[in-house]
Amino acid sequence: MSGEMDVPDDREASTSKPLRLKRKLTPFLCQELLYEYAVGALDPQRTADIDEYLPSDRASQDALETIRRGLDYSERLAASEISPELMARLTGSENVGSITRRYADWYEWPKTVRWSFAALALSLLISGVAAVVPWGKLPSFFKKADSNTVVLVDIPGTTVATQDSETAKGADAAADDEAQAAAEMETSGDEHITGDEPAADLPPPAVASRPTAGPAVEPSPALAATEAGGAGSAPKEVRPKGFVYRAFMNVANVGEVTSDVVQQLESFGGEKAGEVPLGWRRGAGSYFHFTVPESNENKTLEMLRTYGPVRISKDPHPRLMPAGQVRFILWIEPQAGSEGTVGGADRELPVDSDGAASGAAGELPAGSDGAAGGQ
């Protein structure tokens, strides 16, 4: 502060160095010592000097009176009191800062409380993570997406996906894919035929690959997926709803039997279900894809047995037939050893007494399915 000098401690000087000579007081020095004189802070020698000097200096007397008045007033000032209510309020006074400082100082907490809180926080953290993390979907997060797979149609209840051409080729040999390929073939109503040369009476392929517009043939999810995916696509998983009879016969005279079977089927109310006519000749064999009324199902089977043993299976199929209609796919081939044998159908399926073959009895030979592996 301006005008304020660092005043040495006069009491310490006076006590450490006792003055032997009497110091003569001046009015200035006397007035400067008056406060300490008034409060009794001077050494006895200085006090005696002032006592001796004061009666001779009016200004010093007035100054001493002012100091005593000030001391008296300040003494009364200090006698002010505060009420117990205010004391209680201040005793419990807190502010945000003090509360925060007091409770935020982690190291001020007792160790037991600290460790308890740490354990509790850790438990809550682990529980929270365990509750939030979708454990069921976790593997899919780390599974790399297959760039060769494109989902074309997402139909509830069915999962249809297309595979690339390599996958389709690789799956040709697999038994599962044979069934899928068979299902795909039937989307057109007829089984696909493989051969070195097309038959003369085979309808154009473009027509044959289209779905049948007849009432017995309804577009299935598998068909939609196949059409959308184009060549090389195959349904991944189709839930079968209907069924189809697959029959295979070996006879000595294919031509005669074929014409007889066609006539009798027509008499039973049978109608072609695909694009090709009943008894369509392919190589040395004949192909029948037809529907008959359900009431004539047994008659049809009995009629077929009159020409020789019939290997038949009842396979599940996604296509549902109208009520009262059943669908057959029949191959009639020359007997083994004959010229122009198409498939190696050397297995016989057991036939029930009522003529209805069990679907679990076995699958048709690959050749009987129109050489599905040739897809």
Added chain:
Amino acid sequence: MSVRAFRELCGRWGIAVITERQIRSVALFFFFAYLDEKAALRAMDTTVAALKSRLRAIDDPSEARVAVIEACAGQFNRDKKRIARGKLALTFESGWSLPDHFELAPWARFHKDASDEELLALLFARVLGSGETEIARALGISEGTARYRVGRAIRRMGAANKLAL
């Protein structure tokens, strides 16, 4: 259990370790230094709360008095620009009282005329009852300077009282 251990335990659990004498000193200091009851109440709340935290670690009574002076002076210096010198805004509704037949006019005159150093020195020395050594330590000055400030403040106080009479 020793006093130190007891104070330490109280401090850990946030129990107030400030004494009633210290609270009274703080309250009177702010009432007389501010002459504004609302501002004084806010300032004393803040100061007492801060002192509770600070006094936890102080065991020596002399050190505690120094801490009280420092806290009061610090709060005053933060608020001094907002203090209207010499203007009374006291209602005495907050629960404090002056001695009988005590006139505040001399104090208001002194409050207006005195410097900050004189005002603080007088309040610390005569109202809080602190010694010059503690005042000097708290304010960072020599003991002689502290005594000089108190003497000058007493003279000014006496002069203001004489004028008021």
